[in-house]
Amino acid sequence: MTFQGSGPLEGGNVSAGGSGGRGGKIAVGGGLGIILAVVALLFGMNPGDFLGGGNAGPTNSADVSELQQRLDNCTVEDANTDDVCRLKATAISVSKVWSNLMPGYVEPQMTIFTGTVQTACGPASSAMGPFYCPADQTAYFDPSFFADLKRMGGSDGPLAQEYVVAHEYGHHVENMTGVLAKGQRLGNAGSVRIELQADCLAGVWAYHADKGPEATLKPLTEEQIATVIKSAKAIGDDTIQGARSNPEGWTHGSAEQRVRWFKIGYNGGDPQRCNTFATNDI
Structure with missing residues (x-):
């Protein structure tokens, strides 16, 4: 359990979407979608065409309606036991923190979907893993990703799930500051810096x-932080690519880098320390 308090969850700009169909699975960590979405927007491509999403197809309105009703009825207590409600509670928590830290912060949208979904960056599938589309300022999540993350060697513990949300919302912060556009111009090296900055955020x-006094989480424990570290290691480029991993082809950073930059942000909570573009030591 991580959330404290009781009663209904209100706010968060969270809604249900998706077609209910399952796309092909690939082993990716949170954040892959943002890079592909930016590339697609700049070069007029559809990210769904090369991520297994293709045409998102007709939406199963009954499934979406059921998911939306579930979201509308979420409580704080539910957020400690239910993945969907946990996503909503985390969206509220992350935007609450950034509203206090970042003047002019604009809360993004969150869409929770199953299978495939239409976005302003084109149709996409759950094969992307969680992703953020800058064109509609929306973070997209298929909750089934958490089971995939566990199979990849990560954790599906509550704080590990919340870390994934906070990472994608970190991309929203980067979008607001112009870092996304800057990183895209630098190719893979820029992609790595974008992803590590999101881990730090x-x-x-x-x-x-x-x-x-208005904290949304109960005091975090070392055991909970360890689940985040475990997940960050699992989605490092070197972990995913294995023994033949080539750093020149990395897009997200190594396991060690991802853990280190999360810790830089967590040790003191100063976003100014997250400027991965201001150092050669990433």
């Missing part, structure tokens, strides 16, 4: 989310 959220 997720750490910033974790530092602040359990502090103060």
Whole structure:
């Protein structure tokens, strides 16, 4: 359990979407979609065409309606036991932290879907893993990703799930500051810096989310932080690519880098320390 308090979850700009069909699975960590979406937007391509999404197809309105009703009825207590409600509670928590830290912060949207979904970046599938589309300022999540993350060697524990949300919302912060556009111009090297910065910003959220009279999280434990570290290691480029991993082809950073940058953000909660573009030591 990580969330404290009781009663209904209100706010968060969270809605249900998707067609209910399952796309082909690939082993990716949170954040792959943002890079592909940016590339697609700049070069007029459809990310769904090369991510297994293709045409998102007709939406199963009954499934979406049921998911939306589930979201509308979420409580704080539910957020400690239910993945869908946990996503909503985390969206509220992350935006609450960034509203206090970042002047002019604009809360993004979150869409929770199953299988495939239509986005302003084109149709996409759950094969992308969680992703953020800058064109509609929306973070997209298929909750089934958490089971995939566990199979990849990560954790499906509550805080590990919340870290994934905070990482994608970190991309929204980067979009607002112009870092996304800057990173895209630098190719793979820029992609790595974008992803590591998002990990650091997720750490910033974790530092602040359990502090103060209006804290949304109960005090975090070392065991909970360990689940985040385990997941960050599991989605490092070198972990995913294996023994023949080539750093020149990395897009997200190594397991060690992802863990280190999360810790930089978590140790003190200062977003100014997350500027991965201001150092050669990433």
